[in-house]
Amino acid sequence: MQESCQFEKSRENGEILQFLRKVFHVLFQNETFCQKKTLRKIPRLIFQKNFYLCAMQTREIFQKDLELIREKAPLIHNITNFVVMNNTANALLAIGASPVMAHAIEEVADMVKIASALVINMGTLEHDWVQSMIVAGKAANAKGIPVVFDPVGVGATPYRSQAAAEILQHVKPTIIRANASEIMSLARVNVQTKGVDSTNSADDAITSAKILAKETGAIVVVSGAVDVITDGENVKRVLNGHPLMGRVTGMGCTATAILAAFAAVEKNAFDAAYFGMTAMGIAGEIAGLTAKGNGTMQLYFLDALCNLSENAATFFRN
Numbered sequence: 001m002q003e004s005c006q007f008e009k010s011r012e013n014g015e016i017l018q019f020l021r022k023v024f025h026v027l028f029q030n031e032t033f034c035q036k037k038t039l040r041k042i043p044r045l046i047f048q049k050n051f052y053l054c055a056m057q058t059r060e061i062f063q064k065d066l067e068l069i070r071e072k073a074p075l076i077h078n079i080t081n082f083v084v085m086n087n088t089a090n091a092l093l094a095i096g097a098s099p100v101m102a103h104a105i106e107e108v109a110d111m112v113k114i115a116s117a118l119v120i121n122m123g124t125l126e127h128d129w130v131q132s133m134i135v136a137g138k139a140a141n142a143k144g145i146p147v148v149f150d151p152v153g154v155g156a157t158p159y160r161s162q163a164a165a166e167i168l169q170h171v172k173p174t175i176i177r178a179n180a181s182e183i184m185s186l187a188r189v190n191v192q193t194k195g196v197d198s199t200n201s202a203d204d205a206i207t208s209a210k211i212l213a214k215e216t217g218a219i220v221v222v223s224g225a226v227d228v229i230t231d232g233e234n235v236k237r238v239l240n241g242h243p244l245m246g247r248v249t250g251m252g253c254t255a256t257a258i259l260a261a262f263a264a265v266e267k268n269a270f271d272a273a274y275f276g277m278t279a280m281g282i283a284g285e286i287a288g289l290t291a292k293g294n295g296t297m298q299l300y301f302l303d304a305l306c307n308l309s310e311n312a313a314t315f316f317r318n
């Protein structure tokens with residue numbers, strides 16, 4: 001996808017592209033328009049840039065990956081925090097993957113061997129867990145299975161920053177997902193993380209995200225009202241979502257797990273990251289339509305993830 005859509009490289013181009021996609025989408029669905037061959041009047045240049053094709057291809061690949069997750073039910077090994085264990089396991093089940101939570105140092109390497117992706121989440125950190133994360137991460141790297149790293153709360157305390165640095169010293173993540181303050185802190189920009197919540201927008205963190213992506217070789221995802229995805233050069237944004245998502249604890253950790261589900265079936269890590277955040281955004285948007293507050297948001301979000309295939313085409317608008 002990246003190669004065929006080179007025109008999306010800059011933000012301005014991305015915005016023009018999104019506008020044209022919407023126009024073309026409406027036009028191409030109109031039979032009279034197609035029959036009158038008005039198409040011919042559209043400047044050749046636009047077609048040479050493959051605008052419409054890119055949008056169609058992207059959505060189709062997204063839907064195909066979604067079906068692949070349901071078909072293969074990849075085992076996702078999570079070393080994650082106590083706050084979100086139940087909810088992320090349910091989110092993985094809802095999207096069609098198979099979750100397992102395992103952090104004992106005695107078994108993590110064996111669990112990785114049968115898994116299709118590994119999540120390393122620093123939410124409730126302890127010394128022994130960091131060692132397990134490193135052992136599991138190394139085993140995943142050796143086996144060539146994707147690792148998704150969530151440095152929850154990095155920058156809030158020196159211990160978390162030191163633990164994140166230690167993990168990155170030994171483990172090569174495929175994708176790093178965090179909120180803006182965490183990404184800025186991980187890239188050593190002088191910012192104070194407020195516990196596990198962000199005090200910055202994803203766009204504030206773009207430079208840091210690019211630096212981090214280049215340093216680690218990972219795809220970096222900055223979540224927020226608008227999600228930003230970068231490989232250090234290219235940048236894509238996910239516009240789907242709902243403000244109530246930010247009010248439910250562990251939505252970010254859930255995003256990390258969903259990214260792992262996509263990475264398990266999609267070899268292109270940039271696409272996996274983009275599709276994972278798109279799935280989150282669409283499910284959040286659908287849930288937000290009927291949620292009455294934080295509680296129902298959490299429930300409806302799982303239902304929306306579960307029924308994502310039917311609604312994905314309507315809500316896909318990135």
Ligand SMILES: Nc1ncnc2c1ncn2[C@@H]1O[C@H](COP(=O)(O)OP(=O)(O)OP(=O)(O)O)[C@@H](O)[C@H]1O
Nearest residue numbers: 179223224225241242243245246250251252253280
């Ligand atoms: N205001 C918002 N509007 C739309 N979507 C949002 C908003 N805030 C968060 N989200 C979505 O919620 C999910 C979690 O992102 P967020 O940045 O809140 O993670 P986080 O701070 O790491 O969360 P946590 O620490 O609770 O796990 C993402 O999918 C993001 O797109």
Ligand SMILES: Cc1ncsc1CCO
Nearest residue numbers: 081083123124152196250
């Ligand atoms: C609230 C909280 N504290 C540690 S992990 C976690 C879940 C959201 O990151």
